[in-house]
Amino acid sequence: LLASAYRPTGPTRPEDRRPVYGLRRWWIRPEDWLTFNRLSYEGVWPALDHMGHWVLGQFRDAATTSPLAIVNLAGYPDVAHWQYTRRPSEHGVPAELLEKFATLGRDRSKLVLSSYVCLMAAHWPD
Structure with a gap:
């Protein structure tokens, strides 16, 4: 994986660990990889991070295929929190982050051919 x-920025720090993870997979055109990542980092993640979500990493296969599969691993305190983060405008996210989320998130959504998410429990070593 590339x-x-x-993100990731290195080994996962203890304060960035979460008990529940969403493994999201998107399919995009290969030429959109860099743009997709920039829009995620600058537009989508800041609003969600403000709500306590944390992306451990976003990856793609080393081989370039079309469509290109993207894997994102994002952490949440619990399953209810995952649902909570679906509507940042209702949960005290600052206006500037909401604006970026709306605008850049919409731009990112236009790049997505299809996607799905699977929620799972983490098993961190002590």
């Missing part, structure tokens, strides 16, 4: 330029 990682995005934004």
